[in-house]
Amino acid sequence: MTLRISSAAKINLVLSVLGKRRDDYHELRTILQSVSLYDTLEFARAERLEIDAPAGITEQPEQNLVYRAAEIFLQKYAPAQGVKITLTKKIPLAAGLAGGSADCAGALLGLNKFLAVNLPLAELDKIANQLGSDIAYCLRGGAYLALGRGEMLRKIPELPRLYGLILKPPFALSTAEVYRAYRPAGVKIFADDAYIEGKISPENLPTHNALWPAAGALQPELPAYRQILKATNPIACSMSGSGAALFAFYNDKITRDKAAVSLYGRYEIYPIETINSAQTISEN
Ligand SMILES: C[C@@](CO)(OP(=O)(O)O)[C@H](O)COP(=O)(O)OP(=O)(O)OC[C@H]1O[C@@H](n2ccc(N)nc2=O)[C@H](O)[C@@H]1O
Numbered sequence: 001m002t003l004r005i006s007s008a009a010k011i012n013l014v015l016s017v018l019g020k021r022r023d024d025y026h027e028l029r030t031i032l033q034s035v036s037l038y039d040t041l042e043f044a045r046a047e048r049l050e051i052d053a054p055a056g057i058t059e060q061p062e063q064n065l066v067y068r069a070a071e072i073f074l075q076k077y078a079p080a081q082g083v084k085i086t087l088t089k090k091i092p093l094a095a096g097l098a099g100g101s102a103d104c105a106g107a108l109l110g111l112n113k114f115l116a117v118n119l120p121l122a123e124l125d126k127i128a129n130q131l132g133s134d135i136a137y138c139l140r141g142g143a144y145l146a147l148g149r150g151e152m153l154r155k156i157p158e159l160p161r162l163y164g165l166i167l168k169p170p171f172a173l174s175t176a177e178v179y180r181a182y183r184p185a186g187v188k189i190f191a192d193d194a195y196i197e198g199k200i201s202p203e204n205l206p207t208h209n210a211l212w213p214a215a216g217a218l219q220p221e222l223p224a225y226r227q228i229l230k231a232t233n234p235i236a237c238s239m240s241g242s243g244a245a246l247f248a249f250y251n252d253k254i255t256r257d258k259a260a261v262s263l264y265g266r267y268e269i270y271p272i273e274t275i276n277s278a279q280t281i282s283e284n
């Protein structure tokens with residue numbers, strides 16, 4: 001038997017930075033939303049833990065979040081078992097789309113099911129929070145308000161289905177460097193009550209990213225890429241997380257498809273829609 005799990009990328013529709021903490025992290029307030037861009041993990045029986053992942057994700061294979069999650073999970077909950085996990089990546093690396101966190105969440109959920117350990121979500125959260133701030137969110141997916149480093153989660157009403165594009169500029173941004181370049185400016189909390197009250201529609205889709213000036217200071221070409229997306233007349237356009245991926249949403253699918261056609265071939269473009277959970281699982 002094999003088990004296959006697709007795990008989705010996230011975008012930050014609104015991201016406010018509330019201040020710097022003593023532990024060298026920044027306190028966030030962000031609206032997270034899963035989108036239909038997936039990495040996949042396949043699980044098969046093996047003698048020991050084996051990870052088959054594309055080269056170049058991390059310096060050492062053991063640093064891959066799939067490996068780290070699996071090692072902790074097996075050691076603690078299934079020490080006598082082996083498993084081979086094959087990772088196929090579609091989510092661009094280090095782009096602010098939480099690809100690594102999505103893979104890590106997929107590994108935890110997949111192992112839990114494949115090895116019939118059946119831990120409750122709260123137990124998986126413990127491993128997730130050991131490995132990164134937005135992995136607990138990636139275990140759930142859909143629309144959430146996240147606070148703290150991103151690990152304090154509050155469910156908010158699901159958004160209507162919205163059609164969008166992700167444009168990945170041809171450079172990566174380091175999360176650590178973007179936070180280092182961040183300087184507080186203007187209002188601290190960008191209005192996100194429409195999300196919390198479930199009042200989102202194509203006519204009312206506020207977006208904001210407090211890390212935008214810092215990202216632009218590190219990559220001066222970034223605003224030009226946002227301009228390219230803005231020229232396709234979206235209803236909203238912003239940067240995800242610490243960048244450099246940019247996203248835009250449109251009034252309807254037809255308008256989105258036309259925008260995609262005008263950009264394909266010249267830019268790295270992914271059509272997306274909003275989705276209400278992060279994983280789909282299939283067995284055979
Ligand atoms: C910006 C966000 C928003 O969703 O998403 P991504 O861009 O990763 O998708 C997250 O805050 C990414 O958090 P996380 O994935 O934990 O960041 P890490 O790579 O662990 O952080 C690298 C470094 O960035 C700084 N950092 C990170 C998160 C945070 N809330 N404040 C910080 O100051 C810290 O110095 C940390 O050591």
Ligand SMILES: Nc1ncnc2c1ncn2[C@@H]1O[C@H](COP(=O)(O)OP(=O)(O)O)[C@@H](O)[C@H]1O
Nearest residue numbers: 057064065093094095096097098099100101103
């Ligand atoms: N399975 C994985 N996929 C992507 N990145 C990973 C993975 N495991 C570890 N990483 C590390 O996490 C870093 C952040 O990657 P990623 O999650 O793609 O971006 P972001 O945090 O910007 O959303 C990468 O540079 C890489 O070193």
